[in-house]
Amino acid sequence: MNIALIAHDKKKRNLLNFITAYKNIFSKHQLFATGTTGKLINEEIELEVHRFQSGPLGGDQQIGAKISDNEIDVVIFFRDPLTAQPHEPDVSALLRLCDVYKVPLATNVASAEIIVRGLEQGWLNWRSIKESTVNYDE
Numbered sequence: 001m002n003i004a005l006i007a008h009d010k011k012k013r014n015l016l017n018f019i020t021a022y023k024n025i026f027s028k029h030q031l032f033a034t035g036t037t038g039k040l041i042n043e044e045i046e047l048e049v050h051r052f053q054s055g056p057l058g059g060d061q062q063i064g065a066k067i068s069d070n071e072i073d074v075v076i077f078f079r080d081p082l083t084a085q086p087h088e089p090d091v092s093a094l095l096r097l098c099d100v101y102k103v104p105l106a107t108n109v110a111s112a113e114i115i116v117r118g119l120e121q122g123w124l125n126w127r128s129i130k131e132s133t134v135n136y137d138e
């Protein structure tokens with residue numbers, strides 16, 4: 001599965017801890033991230049990550065484009081709900097595209113835990129047959 005990993009600055013430590021805890025699961029998948037998040041994952045956890053631009057410089061939009069091409073299966077985005085972001089429209093657009101394309105999305109550690117454990121159990125295997133069977137308008 002292709003997993004997008006993103007965290008706002010005040011949530012980066014939470015995301016790094018989370019990925020470390022589930023490193024054995026994440027290591028079986030293809031990882032994508034916005035620039036700074038990806039750099040930290042790469043350096044601190046030593047997982048291979050494809051890095052896009054930093055979020056405020058277009059990284060959220062790049063991940064959104066991958067979603068619209070059906071190339072992202074899961075988004076884990078630890079948002080900071082208490083700090084205004086200069087690129088808030090990009091953040092909203094990314095979250096919106098997850099809903100448009102029915103991509104499982106976790107915006108905090110509690111929901112991320114459910115998704116990652118489900119991933120391991122095969123609950124998201126339907127993603128691989130999605131393109132041929134799911135009508136995006138429904």
Ligand SMILES: O=C(CO)COP(=O)(O)O
Binds near residue numbers: 036056060
């Ligand atoms: O701002 C972000 C998501 O909106 C995250 O970007 P960075 O990973 O580059 O900090």
